[in-house]
Amino acid sequence: MKYLFVLTSILLLTDCSIKQVEPTIEPLDSPTESLLQAISIVDENTTWISGHDATFVRTRDAGESWELFNHPTGDSLQFRDVHGFNENKVVLMSAGPGSLSRIFTFIEPNEWEENFVMQDSLGFLDCIDFWDDQRGIAYGDAIDDYPYILLTSDGGKSWIRADSTNMPKAGKGEGGFAASGTCVTTGENGEAWIATGAGGNCRFLITKDYGQSWMEVNSPLVSGEAAGNTSVSFIGDTGVVTGGDLLIADEYTDNCAFSKDGGATWDLSNQPQTRGAFYGSTITNIDGQIFAFACGPKGLDYTSDFGKTWTTLDTLNYWALSMKGDFGYASGTDGKILRISLQP
Template sequence: MSCTKKDLSPRSELLQPPTNAHLQAISIVDENTTWISGHDATFVLTKDAGKSWELFTHPTGDSLQFRDVHGFDDEKAILMTAGSGPLSRIFTFTVPDQWEENFVMEDSLGFLDCIDFWDDQKGIAYGDAIDNYPYILLTSDGGKTWNRADSTNMPKAGKGEGGFAASGTCVTTGENGKAWIATGAGGNCRFLITEDYGQSWKEVDSPLVTGDAAGNTSVSFIGDVGVVTGGDLLVADDYTDNCAFSIDGGKTWNLSGEPQTTGAFYGSAITKIENQTFAFASGPNGIDYTTDLGQTWITLDSTNYWAISIKGNIGYASGPAGKILKISLQP
């Protein structure tokens, strides 16, 4: 007698919000520990898989917008704020209330969009272009100091090119020094790819829609399989070319089938469990997922979620008014 494992499918549970702040970046450390950051200088932490949340705020008040977060463990995280000039900052936070300011944007035209880390020392931040080259920051000491990447080995920036600071996922890191930056805006739409921890970069075109407020918004990888989401942020109730997949580490991309949810997607996530790959796209009109690399899509939720993150078989989505949705991949 033989037995066959049942395929997994996503189940969702709306959690009790710990805050009314707009939550728009998620960092899953492990199955129990997750950090979620947002507006009003607010961020939250769970140590018990979402059953309860600790609420934190920056002591200077609610002017800061924590558009991205990277948790190292259940006590320490790096937080990035977005905004013009000095409103773009990077902090180290240690529970319960220890702050260290690591970076302040000096250029008034600067605007940070997202951060990620390869390990507990090497990290990367990306922001809108302020000159002829992409604005990329690197750290090799756990976020204590940040320096702009050498422009010698990178393509020039397009006019008005940058990232969308909507879900904390316009840059994602991979194994062995790989990282992918998803760019857009100003008619630009491409990927910046490194394989040596940001020392050199190459560009790859994206098939997503272009426009003043269009392009790539989010990129996620599991191994060499990646998903990019985006669209035209000015088109809320119609379809544009807003999702694509790569199976060769980002060298080539192919548009997916048409999602069920209309409008632009702000966030993406991808995970693989045994022989099943799940990719998710989240945005103001809802969350869709696919199990066949975008050939077909299924709607998981039809309300507003800007950010989504999956690690293993556990994930979260977050959005306005402190909304947090827990996602579990179950038989």
């Protein structure tokens, strides 16, 4: 009996020491009503979020207040991705057919530099990301039978198209969904993952050498003319991909999967609570526990068991997600900004 008592005491003490972490959400005051669809967290205080109408916003006080910025040429640009280097410098990607796809550098208070303009009328940029303060990558819809991948080695000042010699050919109509700025994500030691879709295509392009060579891995998500992968997020070798069929708004499709081996293999998750396609995803690790979040026009869900079970956090229209440790943000239509916190 005494051993049972000791064992019971140990179990009770162990249970008491386990911190139960659950996400909480807080709507924040936004300075705009424009669609906000890409998020870049610099640190616990500074975050940049970009969107339509040539609009982007910044917080330097962990979301307590937000400052509004606009490109000086007007509201025709759609800033569908953003990467913040610090509280003063940011790279912005505008999306659209042909010359509407551009990459800019902005340095406060009002220094603008246009770094790239799409010359091909069939071109369409979808997303960007950076490995560090010099090396970065941009992805767009396929041109000339190959994936359209741009690389920079000078912090975004200049961009060159990646050599197609060491990459698989593109599928007909293959590209990305410029919905959340997360169809490409970078990792450590030159790793990056591109999530493709459209035209019946649905796969990953993976590099381990800063974009010099690429391999392909099939995705288990639904494919179709307006379907496939929309967003991919990794922390170490653990990743989540979301997507779906953008033409099926009120039904469930195979729209979320997880990888535990750096993207070599993927397993479909169970059905989320939110229906329709997901536009954005993010993943984070809190004391060894993995949390993944997915959002779309019908709402925001999360899972802490690799998609075995899902919980809905909100039912409003969100396009983008980003987590950094135990905090992050979601953004969407009508200038919505939501702070997400993971606290015991």
